[in-house]
Amino acid sequence: MAAVQNITVLGATGSIGVSTLDVISRHPERYRVLALSAHGQLEKLLAQCQVHRPRYAVLAEPGRLVEFKLMLASAGLTGIEVLAGMEALEYIASHPEADAVMAAIVGAAGMRPTLAAARAGKRVLLANKETLVMAGGLFMDAAREGGATLLPIDSEHNAIYQCLPQPFSDTAGQGVRKILLTASGGPFRCASAEELAVVTPAQAVKHPNWSMGRKISVDSASLMNKGLEVIEARWLFDLPPERISVVVHPQSVIHSMVEYVDGSVLAQLGNPDMRTPIAYGLAWPERIDAGVSPLDLFQIARLDFEAPDLSRFPCLALAFEALRMGGAAPAVLNAANEVAVAAFLDEQLGFTAIAQLNAASLQAVAADFDARSLDSLVAADAAARRHAQGWLRDHAH
Numbered sequence: 001m002a003a004v005q006n007i008t009v010l011g012a013t014g015s016i017g018v019s020t021l022d023v024i025s026r027h028p029e030r031y032r033v034l035a036l037s038a039h040g041q042l043e044k045l046l047a048q049c050q051v052h053r054p055r056y057a058v059l060a061e062p063g064r065l066v067e068f069k070l071m072l073a074s075a076g077l078t079g080i081e082v083l084a085g086m087e088a089l090e091y092i093a094s095h096p097e098a099d100a101v102m103a104a105i106v107g108a109a110g111m112r113p114t115l116a117a118a119r120a121g122k123r124v125l126l127a128n129k130e131t132l133v134m135a136g137g138l139f140m141d142a143a144r145e146g147g148a149t150l151l152p153i154d155s156e157h158n159a160i161y162q163c164l165p166q167p168f169s170d171t172a173g174q175g176v177r178k179i180l181l182t183a184s185g186g187p188f189r190c191a192s193a194e195e196l197a198v199v200t201p202a203q204a205v206k207h208p209n210w211s212m213g214r215k216i217s218v219d220s221a222s223l224m225n226k227g228l229e230v231i232e233a234r235w236l237f238d239l240p241p242e243r244i245s246v247v248v249h250p251q252s253v254i255h256s257m258v259e260y261v262d263g264s265v266l267a268q269l270g271n272p273d274m275r276t277p278i279a280y281g282l283a284w285p286e287r288i289d290a291g292v293s294p295l296d297l298f299q300i301a302r303l304d305f306e307a308p309d310l311s312r313f314p315c316l317a318l319a320f321e322a323l324r325m326g327g328a329a330p331a332v333l334n335a336a337n338e339v340a341v342a343a344f345l346d347e348q349l350g351f352t353a354i355a356q357l358n359a360a361s362l363q364a365v366a367a368d369f370d371a372r373s374l375d376s377l378v379a380a381d382a383a384a385r386r387h388a389q390g391w392l393r394d395h396a397h
């Protein structure tokens with residue numbers, strides 16, 4: 001077998017980061033942790049350093065650098081270099097000795113280090129969907145030019161990747177008609193419009209099938225997550241929005257499907273556990289044990305499908321709208337949504353107002369920016385956040 005691979009885990013203390021370290025620890029003969037990054041959860045990062053002994057531990061911001069160095073010292077841990085800030089994140093993402101980079105920082109903050117990994121030609125395990133939503137065109141160009149191998153970790157895109165012919169080009173008569181992204185429908189799939197208006201953050205983050213970070217859990221409840229995934233799929237698989245459909249499938253057993261011109265539909269199934277796509281990304285084109293229990297079809301018994309209700313879940317329609325608008329519109333939608341979700345989690349904004357804020361920012365800001373440069377996209381992101389904050393001041397309860 002090949003030499004042990006060095007892995008950088010960006011966002012190690014998050015839900016995906018923890019699952020990634022779980023898979024890595026099952027295969028010490030294949031993987032070694034080169035670097036870990038965290039933002040606020042220093043105790044958790046310390047515990048991870050104790051187990052995995054990385055060469056680098058990186059904090060997103062420098063404010064607590066000294067504190068963390070002291071924590072390592074008092075735990076008797078030596079030989080770990082502690083760094084902080086965006087440049088340090090980019091450094092561990094593009095480090096010459098990193099074989100693969102798990103991009104699992106949440107939100108727009110993950111974009112620059114993910115881009116750095118792509119430019120450096122790494123095997124990029126892409127969980128941070130916001131990079132593709134904000135800067136899909138630039139990111140795909142960077143990956144191509146850098147010679148990076150992109151492996152989608154988002155379960156739907158990982159499923160599609162598994163069901164597409166490889167290498168996938170779509171120009172070579174490979175017969176793909178469309179992709180079918182499945183959506184669980186989230187915790188409010190059956191809620192009425194009136195009920196949706198009064199749901200609480202605690203209810204929104206309680207996903208029926210998946211255990212995830214708080215931000216993506218709220219996005220799953222509003223179907224914004226599925227909208228972001230449509231944008232993600234448009235870039236990853238280079239397909240126009242009219243060839244991407246969303247199918248609500250409450251059991252979350254089929255993770256997505258590919259429909260071919262001959263009528264075949266290929267699906268990838270499995271228990272809803274992110275360690276499956278993570279293990280796939282780590283080992284591709286091989287397969288390794290992920291610690292996931294086998295799918296028990298008899299216990300599941302049935303698989304249901306329904307169309308998404310865009311009137312109760314307008315965030316999904318907004319994502320298609322942003323794709324139609326093009327340019328920086330997806331970046332604007334993403335930034336506005338980050339502000340809206342944070343305000344909702346902070347009980348400053350009602351659940352149904354998330355879509356209202358997103359729509360208002362999209363209309364007010366998107367046309368002012370293009371997607372030709374990172375600077376323009378970063379400016380669009382900032383303008384959308386300013387607009388969203390203003391909207392919040394005018395509308396918050």
Ligand code: NDP
Pocket residue numbers: 010011012013014015016017037038039040041042060103104105106107109110127128129130153154155210211212213214215216274
């Ligand atoms: P979590 O919120 O659980 O974890 C986020 C990670 O990013 C943590 O390590 C956190 O550090 C770090 N972080 C937070 N803010 C910043 C910042 N400003 N700068 C640098 N690092 C930061 O998120 P998830 O693991 O759920 O999601 C990670 C990404 O993966 C997201 O883009 C999400 O959309 C995507 N994804 C997640 C899925 C899931 O099942 N969870 C499924 C599909 C995609 P700390 O905790 O130390 O503060």
Ligand code: MG
Pocket residue numbers: 154155156229
């Ligand atoms: Mg997903």
